[in-house]
Amino acid sequence: DTEVTQTPKHLVMGMTNKKSLKCEQHMGHRAMYWYKQKAKKPPELMFVYSYEKLSINESVPSRFSPECPNSSLLNLHLHALQPEDSALYLCASSQVGRGRGYEQYFGPGTRLTVT
Amino acid sequence: KNEVEQSPQNLTAQEGEFITINCSYSVGISALHWLQQHPGGGIVSLFMLSSGKKKHGRLIATINIQEKHSSLHITASHPRDSAVYICASRTGNQFYFGTGTSLTVIP
Numbered sequence: 001d002t003e004v005t006q007t008p009k010h011l012v013m014g015m016t017n018k019k020s021l022k023c024e025q026h027m028g029h030r031a032m033y034w035y036k037q038k039a040k041k042p043p044e045l046m047f048v049y050s051y052e053k054l055s056i057n058e059s060v061p062s063r064f065s066p067e068c069p070n071s072s073l074l075n076l077h078l079h080a081l082q083p084e085d086s087a088l089y090l091c092a093s094s095q096v097g098r099g100r101g102y103e104q105y106f107g108p109g110t111r112l113t114v115t
Numbered sequence: 116k117n118e119v120e121q122s123p124q125n126l127t128a129q130e131g132e133f134i135t136i137n138c139s140y141s142v143g144i145s146a147l148h149w150l151q152q153h154p155g156g157g158i159v160s161l162f163m164l165s166s167g168k169k170k171h172g173r174l175i176a177t178i179n180i181q182e183k184h185s186s187l188h189i190t191a192s193h194p195r196d197s198a199v200y201i202c203a204s205r206t207g208n209q210f211y212f213g214t215g216t217s218l219t220v221i222p
Contacts, residue, residue, distance in 0.1 A: 031208050042201055042212035050208060088156045106158035
């Protein structure tokens with residue numbers, strides 16, 4: 001199984017709502033990533049979890065709260081978002097290692113619209 | 116931070132043409148990745164390179180570590196190759212993405 005799954009595929013939420021994005025993989029990868037992608041731009045790294053611990057937080061506002069409950073699951077909790085947070089949110093996973101690095105596998109993304 | 120530049124930004128080709136997309140990066144890396152993103156969002160990893168050349172079907176990727184440059188070639192291009200191609204440099208678990216090349220192959 002070389003698949004990363006993300007739910008939901010689409011999400012529309014108001015600025016006062018609380019919602020969560022979910023990501024799952026069963027490849028035994030111990031690094032998981034959240035990216036944000038605006039239209040016609042490359043993905044921007046938000047968070048990296050390595051062995052279920054947050055290892056990189058790219059100065060993301062606190063209205064985005066990541067969680068890695070186990071080695072297969074990654075959540076992104078959303079609260080009090082702004083319309084400019086509307087984007088495609090991509091999850092990815094890879095093995096962990098130094099040196100030559102490992103291939104990333106991406107999920108299909110969640111298309112988020114904040115109204 | 117690793118600066119990753121891609122060229123061209125946009126590319127239109129006739130079906131059957133040979134296509135080259137270039138990528139340059141500014142500092143040493145663990146690996147260089149080529150990714151493909153179709154409309155609708157899904158990203159597929161095409162290649163991971165740390166030296167030399169790799170081939171998969173009609174796709175070929177090369178990297179020159181000394182010159183900090185990589186190329187992605189598509190032979191006998193087809194309309195289904197239309198997508199955005201992104202190169203990304205990797206150091207440890209940190210990825211730096213290029214701005215992408217939007218390829219359109221016309222039948």
